[in-house]
Amino acid sequence: MKKFDMVVVGSGSGGEIVELALNNGFSVAWVDKGPLGGTCLNVGCIPSKMLIYSADRVMEIKEAEKLGIKAEIKNIDFKKIMKHMKEPIVESHEQMRSGLINTDYFHYYKGEGHFISDYTIEINKEEIKGDKIFIASGARPLIPPINGIEDIDYLTNETVFDIKEKPKSLIIIGGGYIAVEFAHFFSAMGTNVTVLQRGSRLIKNSEPEISELLLKLMKKRMNVYINIEVKEVKKEKKGYIVIAKDNVSSEDFVFKSEQIFLASGRKSNADLLKVENTGVETDKRGYIKVNEFLETTKKNIWAFGDAIGKYMFKHVANEEAVVAWRNAVSEHKNPMDYSAIPYAVFTYPQIAAVGLTELEAKRDHQILVGSAKYSDVAKGEAMVELDGFTKAIVDKEDGKILGFHIIGPYASILIQEVVNAMALGGKLGFIGQGMHIHPALPELILRTLGNLKEPT
Numbered sequence: 001m002k003k004f005d006m007v008v009v010g011s012g013s014g015g016e017i018v019e020l021a022l023n024n025g026f027s028v029a030w031v032d033k034g035p036l037g038g039t040c041l042n043v044g045c046i047p048s049k050m051l052i053y054s055a056d057r058v059m060e061i062k063e064a065e066k067l068g069i070k071a072e073i074k075n076i077d078f079k080k081i082m083k084h085m086k087e088p089i090v091e092s093h094e095q096m097r098s099g100l101i102n103t104d105y106f107h108y109y110k111g112e113g114h115f116i117s118d119y120t121i122e123i124n125k126e127e128i129k130g131d132k133i134f135i136a137s138g139a140r141p142l143i144p145p146i147n148g149i150e151d152i153d154y155l156t157n158e159t160v161f162d163i164k165e166k167p168k169s170l171i172i173i174g175g176g177y178i179a180v181e182f183a184h185f186f187s188a189m190g191t192n193v194t195v196l197q198r199g200s201r202l203i204k205n206s207e208p209e210i211s212e213l214l215l216k217l218m219k220k221r222m223n224v225y226i227n228i229e230v231k232e233v234k235k236e237k238k239g240y241i242v243i244a245k246d247n248v249s250s251e252d253f254v255f256k257s258e259q260i261f262l263a264s265g266r267k268s269n270a271d272l273l274k275v276e277n278t279g280v281e282t283d284k285r286g287y288i289k290v291n292e293f294l295e296t297t298k299k300n301i302w303a304f305g306d307a308i309g310k311y312m313f314k315h316v317a318n319e320e321a322v323v324a325w326r327n328a329v330s331e332h333k334n335p336m337d338y339s340a341i342p343y344a345v346f347t348y349p350q351i352a353a354v355g356l357t358e359l360e361a362k363r364d365h366q367i368l369v370g371s372a373k374y375s376d377v378a379k380g381e382a383m384v385e386l387d388g389f390t391k392a393i394v395d396k397e398d399g400k401i402l403g404f405h406i407i408g409p410y411a412s413i414l415i416q417e418v419v420n421a422m423a424l425g426g427k428l429g430f431i432g433q434g435m436h437i438h439p440a441l442p443e444l445i446l447r448t449l450g451n452l453k454e455p456t
Helices: 014-023 038-043 045-062 078-098 177-189 208-218 314-329 358-362 378-382 411-423 428-432 443-449
Strands: 002-009 028-032 106-110 114-117 120-123 126-135 139-141 169-173 192-196 223-225 228-236 239-246 252-257 259-262 266-268 301-303 342-345 351-355 367-373 389-395 401-407
Touching: 002 014, 014 028, 014 314, 028 126, 038 045, 038 078, 045 078, 045 177, 106 126, 126 314, 169 177, 169 239, 169 252, 177 192, 177 208, 177 342, 192 252, 208 351, 208 389, 208 401, 239 259, 301 314, 342 411, 351 411, 358 367, 358 389, 358 401, 367 443, 378 443, 389 443, 401 411, 401 443, 411 428, 411 443, 428 443
Parallel strands: 002 028, 002 126, 028 106, 126 301, 169 192, 169 259, 192 223
Antiparallel strands: 114 120, 120 126, 139 266, 228 239, 239 252, 342 351, 351 401, 367 389, 389 401
């Protein structure tokens, strides 16, 4: 049995630990079922945003008439778009593979390993042991218990990037980030898209008014149903039948499409890793339990990223990796700070947020709420952006920003100013003291904070 100072499971943000460990002179075993780079690079952030950039351009052309510009899309080369999406992934794989040189102090184990006893993993019929272990094993698509689902072929975020032909019609089951982003992409490509969301809202963790606007705008481009439960799927000669029931009216619906895309949630890979064999506990959903220091229930084992199911974003996993590393090698522990976690949803229009929703903030704070439309500032008016808006939640007593929410063009960029301010303490003055260019969209942040008032 080979022994290492550290064993790292997962090649997404687990790579951060590997680099830090090697730079600090530790021997490291890197266990990964592949492909290199984890979810973000291969079946998540990177390829999806490569596709969505093309979809955004399509929508801008289609909406150019509101600016007095008549434009026409003559052709969409779906195969070229898919090929372009793959190129940076291939390049990244080549760069990473070139750096994987097994030595006495580093070994890369490619395969699906699992724990067989305390601190011991079996992989490729070989046993390895680590003094300290970091689990960043990620997550996979959650397959809902729908009758007939095991008898059909369906797409997930892990398989959709391999399709060669654009589907003529597509049913997307789900209403979260993955569902609305791919609904935007395929609709822009010309696919007839139907979204079936079990819950009452799209992007359920966003502000209700943002979910409401997103639903309204998506319905202009595709079929979107909320409060609808998929009960059964069947294969037809030329596609699939989906049988569903409205959770409110109990009305039955039958949908047909060429392909089905499952985007109904995620499931931790902790079960594949058999973490219970090394004394690591999971919660009722199967995610690894950790404390504020990212320590698991087993001493000298840390976990982070999608495997723990807290905030399943790459930027969060990277930060968690650094926190876990510091707590593993330093005498003084520091907790992971989740108070200002930003996120963006690259649907159309974009959605971005950081911090608390109004409902969450009301539980522990006396608050002020401010909002503004894009058209309230000169740049937004020039863009003829009539739908997008922002919302701020601020603590009434100390003036700290508790949350900020945006739906509209460049939301993922606009939110960063607020994120930075919250990281520095979150006082309104951090934003107000900085001079803002006129006319430019960041003035929208100032306008929002200038409209603060008691919530109704």
